[in-house]
Amino acid sequence: MDEYKNIWELYGLKTNPFFTNPLLLFGGDIDIKLAFIGREYEVKRLQNLISNNISGRVIVAGDVGVGKTTFVNFVRSSVPDKVFFTHLKEIAVQPEWDGIDFILNTLSAIYTTIKLRLDINPKFIDEEILKKLELLVDIVERKNYSISLNIGVIGGGYGSNTNISIPSLTIHSLQVFFEDLIRELKKVGYKGVVLHYNNLEIIEEPKLIKLFNSIRDFIQTKEVLFIFIGDLGVPRIISKIKRVESIMSESPIILENLSITELKQLLDKRIQYLNISGLDSIKPYEDEIITKLYQLYNGNLRSILNSLSTAFNELVIDNRPTIMNSEILINTLSNTAKKRWLDKITDTEKEALFLILNSGEITNKEIAQSLKKQKQNISKITNRLLDIYAIKIKRTDGKEKYFTVDSSIKWFLLEKEKKILGKNNLTKNIQNEIQKILPN
Numbered sequence: 001m002d003e004y005k006n007i008w009e010l011y012g013l014k015t016n017p018f019f020t021n022p023l024l025l026f027g028g029d030i031d032i033k034l035a036f037i038g039r040e041y042e043v044k045r046l047q048n049l050i051s052n053n054i055s056g057r058v059i060v061a062g063d064v065g066v067g068k069t070t071f072v073n074f075v076r077s078s079v080p081d082k083v084f085f086t087h088l089k090e091i092a093v094q095p096e097w098d099g100i101d102f103i104l105n106t107l108s109a110i111y112t113t114i115k116l117r118l119d120i121n122p123k124f125i126d127e128e129i130l131k132k133l134e135l136l137v138d139i140v141e142r143k144n145y146s147i148s149l150n151i152g153v154i155g156g157g158y159g160s161n162t163n164i165s166i167p168s169l170t171i172h173s174l175q176v177f178f179e180d181l182i183r184e185l186k187k188v189g190y191k192g193v194v195l196h197y198n199n200l201e202i203i204e205e206p207k208l209i210k211l212f213n214s215i216r217d218f219i220q221t222k223e224v225l226f227i228f229i230g231d232l233g234v235p236r237i238i239s240k241i242k243r244v245e246s247i248m249s250e251s252p253i254i255l256e257n258l259s260i261t262e263l264k265q266l267l268d269k270r271i272q273y274l275n276i277s278g279l280d281s282i283k284p285y286e287d288e289i290i291t292k293l294y295q296l297y298n299g300n301l302r303s304i305l306n307s308l309s310t311a312f313n314e315l316v317i318d319n320r321p322t323i324m325n326s327e328i329l330i331n332t333l334s335n336t337a338k339k340r341w342l343d344k345i346t347d348t349e350k351e352a353l354f355l356i357l358n359s360g361e362i363t364n365k366e367i368a369q370s371l372k373k374q375k376q377n378i379s380k381i382t383n384r385l386l387d388i389y390a391i392k393i394k395r396t397d398g399k400e401k402y403f404t405v406d407s408s409i410k411w412f413l414l415e416k417e418k419k420i421l422g423k424n425n426l427t428k429n430i431q432n433e434i435q436k437i438l439p440n
Helices: 009-013 039-053 070-080 097-118 126-140 173-186 205-215 233-239 260-273 289-295 301-314 328-339 347-359 366-371 376-385 407-414 428-437
Strands: 056-061 084-086 192-197 224-230 389-396 401-407
Touching: 039 056, 039 070, 039 173, 039 224, 056 070, 056 233, 070 192, 084 097, 097 126, 097 173, 097 192, 097 205, 126 173, 126 366, 173 192, 173 328, 192 401, 192 407, 192 428, 205 233, 205 376, 224 233, 260 289, 289 328, 301 328, 301 407, 347 366, 347 376, 347 401, 347 407, 366 376, 366 401
Parallel strands: 056 224, 084 192, 192 224
Antiparallel strands: 389 401
């Protein structure tokens, strides 16, 4: 079954160095403390917020794929382990959460970390507090809030036959228990707690406003730093909630794309630390392709790494490592794009696709005007392009949807149209649209 072999072994590597998952606080193939690159000023800002004023709230914002989660994980990994308590896995906020969900999942993240530390020190935390915490986490895991409990009156242990009063959970009662838990963590030597929340950008604005209004008092708990991660739209939404904006401890920490030099250093470090012991690792690519992809995606890390992964996945490799250069990259990604999309769609759909690529973002109405077609006919075209994941909805404004291309559609920009698509097989309109967007 040679077709299923790990091609990275040919390069002396344990796994794909172009992964897009964030580096983990603990564990993983690469130690985050060794492989993190750049952002010195932003790192220092967040470290100072932890060490100088542990009670606080801050937003870390940036474009999708810029490395926000890895950044916060790195800062959390750099603070003294015996001084500040932090949970193992970042807390992924969900669109359906209300204030109670938010607090329960926070407690669950703390509980999971405490349980692991119990293996080292059984007296890490008061047994009674731990029992209450375990009951609350059970509610989270079962997703059944009808069995919620009065956490203020549990005592003396519990078991399958224990009769517990079960009123509704409230944000206030959970906050009181959370404060008790923080005091308990301080008793065992911690100065404070650092909490890390992801995914704020996936929550629609009205729901995000409602959520933050409901947790405003909770996130003011003393000796706790709440770090929230989202795209560039999240700080703008929070700024509209005056009673929440007023309690933010810092202006948002905005992460820009890494420089091309930093990106090359990041990949060099990954290759270094993924090296299989006893083998000499081989760099799988020439640096020129990193420059080419960096320019294509304006430095977006995730799009660059995804493109590199695809190029190697599509490349036919026998038993010798192939070093990716510009020619191989362009041919591989261009042919992949053609097979994935152009071979599946009509000429009219191709015209619309390249118009969307050229525009950056565009509505059905604007596509109809440009192509001189009825809007209802364009809706069928964009629905088809959505179905095959060639485009996506970037944003909505009232009833209007703004479409943009999937990042991999930009592979068409890597080479002239006569080399990619076969100019003679395209209508004049498609040729004109491609001519607008392809580089000279």
